[in-house]
Amino acid sequence: MNKLVKLFTIFISAITLTIASISSSFAKVEGEYIVLGSAISLTGKYSSNGVHTQNGYNMAVERINKMGGVKVGGKSYKFEIIYYDDESNPKRAAQLAERLIKQDGVHYMLGPYSSGLTKAIAPVTEKYKIPMVEANGASRSLFTKGYKYLFAVLSPANQYLEVAIDLAVEKNGGKPVKIAQAFEQDAFSQDVRLGILDAAKRTGSKIIIDDKLPKELNDMAATLAKVKATKPDVLVVSGHTKGALTAIRQISEMKVDVPMLAMTHCDAAKLSKQHGKKSEYALCASQWHKNLSYKDKFFGSGKKYDKDFKKEFGYAPPYQSAESSAALLVFKDAFERADSFDRDKVRDALKTTEMQTFYGNIKFGPGGQNVAKPMILFQVRCKGDSCENKVVAPTKWASDKFYHPIPKWSERS
Amino acid sequence: MVKVKQKDLVLYSGLIILGLAAPFLFSAFKVQLTYLCVLIVLAMTWNLQGGEMGYNSFGNILFYGLGMYLTASVQVGMFFPLAEWTESGGEKTFVHTTAQYFQGIGVGLLVAAIIPTIVAGAIGYAILGLRGHYFAICTLGLGIAAGEIAGGIEIIGAGQGFTTPPFPAEIVDPEARGKFFYFLSFIVLVLAFVFVKYIYGSRFRLILNAIRDNEDKAEAMGIQTMKYKIVGWMCSAFFCGLAGGIMGGLIGYIDSTDVAFDGREMGVFMVLMAILGGKGTLWGPIIGATLFHFFKEGLWTFILGWQYVALGVLIVVIVVYFPEGLMGWLREKYPERFGEVIDDKDRKAQVELK
Numbered sequence: 001m002n003k004l005v006k007l008f009t010i011f012i013s014a015i016t017l018t019i020a021s022i023s024s025s026f027a028k029v030e031g032e033y034i035v036l037g038s039a040i041s042l043t044g045k046y047s048s049n050g051v052h053t054q055n056g057y058n059m060a061v062e063r064i065n066k067m068g069g070v071k072v073g074g075k076s077y078k079f080e081i082i083y084y085d086d087e088s089n090p091k092r093a094a095q096l097a098e099r100l101i102k103q104d105g106v107h108y109m110l111g112p113y114s115s116g117l118t119k120a121i122a123p124v125t126e127k128y129k130i131p132m133v134e135a136n137g138a139s140r141s142l143f144t145k146g147y148k149y150l151f152a153v154l155s156p157a158n159q160y161l162e163v164a165i166d167l168a169v170e171k172n173g174g175k176p177v178k179i180a181q182a183f184e185q186d187a188f189s190q191d192v193r194l195g196i197l198d199a200a201k202r203t204g205s206k207i208i209i210d211d212k213l214p215k216e217l218n219d220m221a222a223t224l225a226k227v228k229a230t231k232p233d234v235l236v237v238s239g240h241t242k243g244a245l246t247a248i249r250q251i252s253e254m255k256v257d258v259p260m261l262a263m264t265h266c267d268a269a270k271l272s273k274q275h276g277k278k279s280e281y282a283l284c285a286s287q288w289h290k291n292l293s294y295k296d297k298f299f300g301s302g303k304k305y306d307k308d309f310k311k312e313f314g315y316a317p318p319y320q321s322a323e324s325s326a327a328l329l330v331f332k333d334a335f336e337r338a339d340s341f342d343r344d345k346v347r348d349a350l351k352t353t354e355m356q357t358f359y360g361n362i363k364f365g366p367g368g369q370n371v372a373k374p375m376i377l378f379q380v381r382c383k384g385d386s387c388e389n390k391v392v393a394p395t396k397w398a399s400d401k402f403y404h405p406i407p408k409w410s411e412r413s
Numbered sequence: 414m415v416k417v418k419q420k421d422l423v424l425y426s427g428l429i430i431l432g433l434a435a436p437f438l439f440s441a442f443k444v445q446l447t448y449l450c451v452l453i454v455l456a457m458t459w460n461l462q463g464g465e466m467g468y469n470s471f472g473n474i475l476f477y478g479l480g481m482y483l484t485a486s487v488q489v490g491m492f493f494p495l496a497e498w499t500e501s502g503g504e505k506t507f508v509h510t511t512a513q514y515f516q517g518i519g520v521g522l523l524v525a526a527i528i529p530t531i532v533a534g535a536i537g538y539a540i541l542g543l544r545g546h547y548f549a550i551c552t553l554g555l556g557i558a559a560g561e562i563a564g565g566i567e568i569i570g571a572g573q574g575f576t577t578p579p580f581p582a583e584i585v586d587p588e589a590r591g592k593f594f595y596f597l598s599f600i601v602l603v604l605a606f607v608f609v610k611y612i613y614g615s616r617f618r619l620i621l622n623a624i625r626d627n628e629d630k631a632e633a634m635g636i637q638t639m640k641y642k643i644v645g646w647m648c649s650a651f652f653c654g655l656a657g658g659i660m661g662g663l664i665g666y667i668d669s670t671d672v673a674f675d676g677r678e679m680g681v682f683m684v685l686m687a688i689l690g691g692k693g694t695l696w697g698p699i700i701g702a703t704l705f706h707f708f709k710e711g712l713w714t715f716i717l718g719w720q721y722v723a724l725g726v727l728i729v730v731i732v733v734y735f736p737e738g739l740m741g742w743l744r745e746k747y748p749e750r751f752g753e754v755i756d757d758k759d760r761k762a763q764v765e766l767k
Contacts, residue, residue: 043721085713085720090574091672094664095444102441116574116668123579123665128587141573146506185564185572185669212565212572215670 029107029341033080034070036331037106039096039121041113044088045216048241049268049320053113053136055313056324057081063298064328070335077335079328086112090120097124106130107343110327113320114240115139115157115187122150131347133330135323139191143367150368151350153326153359157188158195159375160285161236163393164262165199167283167377168234171260171404180209180232180258182223182247184239192238192264192285208232217242224256234260244269244284252278252409259405268318272380272387280382281406288319288359289376289391291399298329299358326359379403429603436595443591447663449706450598451656454605455679456686456698458649461609463684464692465618466645467625468541472552474680475559476533476650478673480525480657482569485577485667487524488517499570511581518662522597525658526651533650537643544628553676560674575667594663601659605652606699612648613695621645625693689731691738700739 029035038057041050058081064070065078082104086093093112100106101124109125111118111134118137122145125132131149138157142150168177181196183189193210200207208230211223217239227235235258237247244265251261252275266272266284290306299305305325309317330353335341338349354363354372361372377393379402390400436443455477462468489498493507509517540551564572580590612618620641623631632638657673667673674680682705690701708727713720735742744751 087720089671089675089678090666090668091660091664091675091678094666095448098444102444116666116671119574119576120664120666120668120672123576127580127590139573141576144506145576183572187573187668190572214561214564 029077030080032069032075032077034077034108034335034341035104035106036079036081036108036110037084037097037100037104038081038110039084039086039093039100039112039117041088041117042083042085044086045242046088046113046117046240049136049265049318050086050088050113052268052318052320053324054083055309056135056317056321057110057328059309059312059321060298060325060328063325064332067298070332072335072339072341079332081110082106086117088114088117090116093117094120094124097121101125101128101130107341108132108331108346110324110331111135111137111152115142115191118142118150119187122147125149129343129347131334131343131350133327133334133350135327136320137188139187140194141187141191143365143369147368149347151330151353151364152369153330153362154287154323154370155373155375156369157191158198160192160195160264161238161262162195162199163375163377164236164260164283164285165196165203165205165234167393167402168260168262169203169205171402172233176204176206177233178230179205179207179234179236180223180227180230181207181236182209182211182213182220182239183237184213184215184217184243186215186240188240189238189243189264192236196236213239213243217246219250220246221250221254224250224254227258228254228256232258234258234262236262238264241265241269244271245274248275248279248282255409257406257408261406265318266378266380267316267389268320270315270318272382272389276385276387277382277412279380280387280412281403282380283392283402284378284380284389286319286376286378286389287373288322289378289389289397290317291391292360292376292397294356294358294360296329296355296357299325302358305358322359326357326362329357330355330362377402432599432603436592440588443588443595444663445706445710447591447595447598447659449703450595450602451660452682452686452702452706453699454598454602454652454656455683456690456702457605457609458652459683460687460692460694460698461612461621461649462642462645463687464694464698465612465621465625466642468544468642468646469549469684470552470646470649471549471676471680471684472536472555473649473653473683474556474674474676475536475552476529476653477657477660477679478556478559478563478675479529479532480654481661481667481673482563482575483525483528483654484518484521484658485575485661486569487521488514488578488662491517491520496568499568499573499575509578509581511583514578514581517578518658522655522658525654527654529650529654529657530647533647534643537646538639541639541642541646556674556676556680560670560676563673564669570667572669574669574672577661577665577667579665594659598656598659601652601655608648608652610695617641617644622693685728685731688738689727689735691735691740691742691744694738694740694744697738697740704739 040054041047061079069076069078084096086096109130109132113136115137118134126147126149133151135153138154140156140158183193209226213220244263262283264285271279290302292302295301333355334346334349338345362370363372365371378389378391380387381390391397392402435446459473462470489495492513543551569575620636624638661667686702686705687698691697716723
């Protein structure tokens with residue numbers, strides 16, 4: 001037993017030494033670099049959107065650094081991001097935020113992907129008074145907690161599909177509609193659901209199916225069978241990328257006829273590419289579309305961003321990438337206006353942000369949400385075999401007319 | 414009473430001093446250290462039925478998640494309407510005063526220890542009649558079912574998740590929260606250790622071992638195996654509930670399937686850690702959890718995207734080279750140090766046989 005004790009002592013001291021050797025702290029600003037931290041979902045259920053987010057961040061970092069960097073106190077600095085993989089898990093995300101702040105000495109954070117993870121990180125950044133600009137946490141409850149260091153460049157989740165219900169009512173001659181809805185059990189989708197509930201109440205519409213879908217959404221046949229039986233006027237589905245893909249796959253397999261199909265995450269799921277004509281007529285909520293007429297000096301217009309992004313990463317940018325890029329523009333702007341690396345000064349500068357980016361106007365409300373940018377709706381439309389997302393609402397940017405109702409499967413070629 | 418040998422005393426006091434000093438020595442690592450304590454508690458108490466009793470349970474995550482939800486619900490519910498707190502998009506903000514926060518978490522943890530224990534008793538009564546793989550599979554379902562059910566209960570936030578009360582703002586020191594949760598988890602760890610150590614010296618452990626080695630014979634000896642199996646599982650549940658309660662407060666956000674009833678991660682990790690260190694030993698789960706945590710924290714970030722592959726390799730290595738865990742391996746190599754008497758003649762005879 002004595003030797004065992006010795007062995008154990010050696011073991012403990014080895015661990016102690018290892019910890020001590022890696023705990024040398026880094027600075028928030030190292031030489032000419034401003035170090036930002038971010039926990040991103042590179043694996044797990046949000047991995048595809050996590051990568052969209054990371055690509056958006058990286059693209060903006062590269063662009064800003066190339067175009068002169070961030071000027072603070074007469075000196076030019078470059079952005080650098082420390083990434084960790086949060087495995088799409090809130091527990092891990094909170095732990096990593098702590099790690100970024102305490103061990104890596106990060107003083108400014110970029111958001112993770114999804115509302116749930118942002119909800120897990122926000123209490124940590126708030127505790128250490130670390131300004132966080134996030135681009136992918138849309139849940140309304142994020143903005144009602146009184147967080148002072150949280151800034152979101154996107155519109156809250158409940159606004160995603162509200163407009164779609166209004167549109168359905170309008171197409172129904174102003175009469176209330178029957179709504180079938182299915183939402184993944186996660187913070188974001190449940191907030192989209194609240195938006196629909198509000199819209200239904202406002203328009204007097206009736207919700208005839210209200211299903212909750214599991215995370216890791218791979219099957220919603222039960223909901224669709226009910227839809228087939230009850231014939232609602234509009235079917236609303238939200239469940240991140242997997243939700244969008246599953247919905248289209250099963251709707252086409254089961255030949256579910258519904259006059260209007262409203263969804264989220266169509267562009268992140270690359271629906272028009274992956275499912276082609278099967279996804280035609282799907283109506284999608286989006287934070288951004290390349291055809292919008294916003295501009296900035298770093299990325300130019302949305303169309304130019306689309307082109308550059310395609311060149312860099314080989315696929316068309318979903319709005320998740322665009323809003324992530326915008327987050328860095330916001331940070332740059334705030335640093336320059338604060339002209340300081342003091343966290344509270346940067347925060348105050350963030351609070352008074354009022355700018356236009358290629359992604360849209362950005363101005364933060366009292367809760368930290370972006371109040372200057374409306375949501376848009378696009379519809380997947382096909383010409384021959386090539387399908388594209390066409391903006392149909394709001395009318396200011398609409399390039400195409402909203403096609404309603406969706407033709408029956410028996411009539412579709 | 415727990416009997417402590419003279420030489421062990423040095424070890425224990427050394428470890429306690431290390432434990433008490435750790436958050437000051439490694440100030441930046443407080444959260445990781447808290448995780449370590451919780452992981453050790455989970456591995457150690459899993460070992461009670463998994464290792465000692467031979468009932469491999471994947472269902473301990475149920476008690477962990479239950480403890481987490483209970484602590485948070487009590488902490489909120491004692492002072493504010495719970496439904497309004499968890500209502501998604503709720504416009505009202507409730508703030509706990511310092512006293513309310515600590516009272517809440519205190520009572521919450523108490524509830525989080527007691528109720529999972531009762532639940533373990535009730536479920537144990539129903540399913541501990543199953544043996545071997547049947548029991549393992551049945552418990553696997555428990556955690557998954559609980560996650561799905563919790564995801565549908567509105568009052569605890571359903572799919573929206575449950576934001577646990579933030580640490581009182583009146584305490585200005587940003588380090589206070591980390592220290593509080595560390596010491597809380599350290600206390601639970603010490604309690605769990607003393608308890609398990611006590612069991613190791615008791616007849617209770619022998620009965621659990623008898624159940625593991627041959628349940629039918631144990632029954633034939635007149636042992637009421639069912640009773641002991643249930644009590645064994647309840648002991649695990651008690652500490653799992655406490656561990657969950659602490660983690661909920663520490664993480665600050667409870668999600669039904671990803672944080673609370675996280676069978677895919679925590680539920681598997683606790684089994685893995687116990688096996689890595691060597692199940693059926695006192696120190697095995699502790700060493701296993703420590704090694705696992707360091708492996709995870711150290712390597713995870715350097716092999717971004719490949720961490721689960723690495724974890725898979727680790728599992729394979731453990732199963733192939735250390736099927737009995739590290740302690741089992743050591744025991745085979747140096748049996749004398751584990752108090753086994755080796756007969757030299759016997760050993761020689763074995764060598765000749767080979």
